Amino acid sequence: MIGDVLKSGIEPCFTLKNAALFNCDCLELLSRIGENRVDMIFADPPYMLSNNGFTCQNGGMVPVNKGSWDKSRGFEEDAKFHDQWISACRRALKPEGVIWISGTYHSIYQCGYLLQKNNFHILNDIAWFKPNAPPNLSCRFFTASHETVLWARKDRTAKHVFNYEAMKNGSFPEDALKKENTQMRSVWSIPVHKKGREGSLRHPTQKPVDLLRRIIRASTNEGALILDPFNGSGTTAAAALLEGGRYYIGAEFEKKYCELTAKRLSQMTGFV
Numbered sequence: 092m093i094g095d096v097l098k099s100g101i102e103p104c105f106t107l108k109n110a111a112l113f114n115c116d117c118l119e120l121l122s123r124i125g126e127n128r129v130d131m132i133f134a135d136p137p138y139m140l141s142n143n144g145f146t147c148q149n150g151g152m153v154p155v156n157k158g159s160w161d162k163s164r165g166f167e168e169d170a171k172f173h174d175q176w177i178s179a180c181r182r183a184l185k186p187e188g189v190i191w192i193s194g195t196y197h198s199i200y201q202c203g204y205l206l207q208k209n210n211f212h213i214l215n216d217i218a219w220f221k222p223n224a225p226p227n228l229s230c231r232f233f234t235a236s237h238e239t240v241l242w243a244r245k246d247r248t249a250k251h252v253f254n255y256e257a258m259k260n261g262s263f264p265e266d267a268l269k270k271e272n273t274q275m276r277s278v279w280s281i282p283v284h285k286k287g288r289e290g291s292l293r294h295p296t297q298k299p300v301d302l303l304r305r306i307i308r309a310s311t312n313e314g315a316l317i318l319d320p321f322n323g324s325g326t327t328a329a330a331a332l333l334e335g336g337r338y339y340i341g342a343e344f345e346k347k348y349c350e351l352t353a354k355r356l357s358q359m360t361g362f363v
């Protein structure tokens with residue numbers, strides 16, 4: 092299946108079951124995928140917030156810098172970058188295919204604008220509340236404790252997958268804001284990275300696997316092809332494997348994060 096959607100000349104650096112990771116720029120990978128092939132994309136792009144600020148970790152003050160890939164290159168250049176990968180994702184998606192994009196105010200407004208500019212139809216803006224977010228050190232602002240996850244469909248009129256009953260009846264993952272047998276709302280309470288459950292290996296901006304499992308469970312069925320242009324430590328791949336029956340393709344341009352993904356996925360158990 093994965094081989095069918097990719098043009099020749101690109102080899103994965105790691106494969107496990109139905110998942111393949113490519114150590115390359117996402118634009119390179121996306122250009123090798125035929126048009127209208129992908130069912131769902133989850134993108135956790137650089138938030139462009141590594142500009143020498145500080146945050147709190149384990150009670151201490153640590154620099155917020157995640158890596159050179161996360162530095163802002165100015166408003167216009169950042170927007171150009173987001174426009175390029177969003178339009179490349181659009182080409183690869185099926186008409187009924189959907190994209191999820193996570194971000195904070197540093198990036199999410201640009202991404203939302205560019206989704207609309209690229210003719211996506213926005214379905215929801217999820218507020219992902221982090222009950223265990225670190226405190227604010229300066230005591231001059233509210234403590235940042237949420238991210239926004241935009242959900243949009245490629246085609247204005249096509250019918251996307253939404254597993255309404257699974258979201259209404261299922262309590263997975265545990266969510267203090269969700270009562271049993273009520274509609275799933277657009278505010279999700281999911282803690283950041285629970286130690287032990289997701290392997291000991293970490294990426295500086297690793298998403299909780301529970302967040303990705305809910306996204307995949309809500310918006311894909313078995314047989315779906317899922318793509319993550321900013322693989323990082325492979326959280327989307329881990330969630331796709333845990334949900335089962337899905338196919339995964341990811342791009343990551345830092346070799347060390349490809350290696351981290353390979354170790355993390357090989358260490359994780361419970362794939363069905």
Ligand SMILES: C[S@@+](CC[C@H](N)C(=O)[O-])C[C@H]1O[C@@H](n2cnc3c(N)ncnc32)[C@H](O)[C@@H]1O
Nearest residue numbers: 116117135294296297298321323324326343344
């Ligand atoms: C925000 S992190 C993603 C973290 C991931 N969601 C996780 O849970 O581990 C973004 C990742 O994208 C990679 N990246 C940035 N720009 C890229 C590009 N143009 N192509 C491929 N990877 C890129 C970075 O090296 C970084 O690992």
